[in-house]
Amino acid sequence: MEIDPRSHIPIYLQIVEAIRSAIAAGVYRPREALPSLRALALETQVNPNTVQRAYDELEREGFVYSQRGRGLFVTEDGRRAAQDHARRTIRHRLDEVLRAAAVAGIEPAGVREIFDAAIESFSPTEGQSP
C-alpha cells in the first residue's frame, strides 16, 4: 500500500481508496478479514487512529463491517459495490480532466491523443518479444 504523507489528500482517504481498490480487485474477499488496525498502521507507518478513521469511512460506505474483538470483514456484496465505485470514480476523474482541458483551450480530441499515448506507454503492446 502506497501512502504519500505530503499529498493534499488526507492520509485516511488514501487508505480508504487503497482498501476499496483492493476489495474491488479481489485481494480481500467477502466475509474475509482485513488487516487489523495496528497491523495496517505498522505497515503504512501511520497512526492507528488514522487507520481507524479510514475503516470507519469504509464501514459507513458499506464495504466492510466490524466486529468488536474479532476484526473487520468485507461485506457480502462489498466487491461488486467497490467495483461500481471504482468505475464511477474513474468516470468522474475523466470528466474533470476533460473539463479542465476545455478551460485551458484543449478540445476533447486533443485529450484523446494524450489518452492514447498514456495507454500506449502504460501497457507497451504486451505480446511482442524482443
Add this chain to the structure above:
Amino acid sequence: MEIDPRSHIPIYLQIVEAIRSAIAAGVYRPREALPSLRALALETQVNPNTVQRAYDELEREGFVYSQRGRGLFVTEDGRRAAQDHARRTIRHRLDEVLRAAAVAGIEPAGVREIFDAAIESFSPTEGQSP
C-alpha cells in the same frame, strides 16, 4: 473563476490552476496585466493574502512577472509554457487514472470505454439539429 472552499486542494492552488489555464487559453495574453490582487480577491471572495500566495507561485513558475506599483503581467512565452504545462498535467492525471484503475482490477481497455462515454456526453455530437 470557480473556487471551492471545501475542496482538499488549497484555495491558492485552485487559483494558480485557474490563472494558468486562462493564460493557456489566451484569456490573458503576454505583456498583458492580470487582475490586481485586491480585485481578484474581491471577485473570488477570498483574502488578498491568499491571492498573493497564488501569484507568488505563478511567478515562481515563470508564467508571470510582477512590477511593484504597476501590476502582474504574463511573461513573453507564458502562453506556450502554460499550454505545455496543461498538456503535461492532463497526461499526468490520465496516468494516475490508469494506474488507479489497474489497482482496482480494471484494464486500460475498460478505462477506454469509460473515456469514450465521457467524451460522448461531454460534447454530445455537436452538429446534429433536433
Add this chain to the structure above:
DNA sequence: CTGAGTGCCCTAGTTGGCTAAGGCAGTAAG
C-alpha cells in the same frame, strides 16, 4: 481463567491553510 489479539474511544497536540489588519514602497494620472 489468562493472555494476546481485536475494535473502539478519549483527550491532547501539531500543523498547514487561511484570515485579519495594517503599513511600506513604487507607479502613474490629475
Add this chain to the structure above:
DNA sequence: CTTACTGCCTTAGCCAACTAGGGCACTCAG
C-alpha cells in the same frame, strides 16, 4: 505635489484536519 492605484511585507491569530498516545471492552485460543 497629491491621490489613488499597484505589489509586497509583517504580525498575529484562528480553525479544521490530522496525528499521537493511552486506555477500555470484547473475543477467542491456550
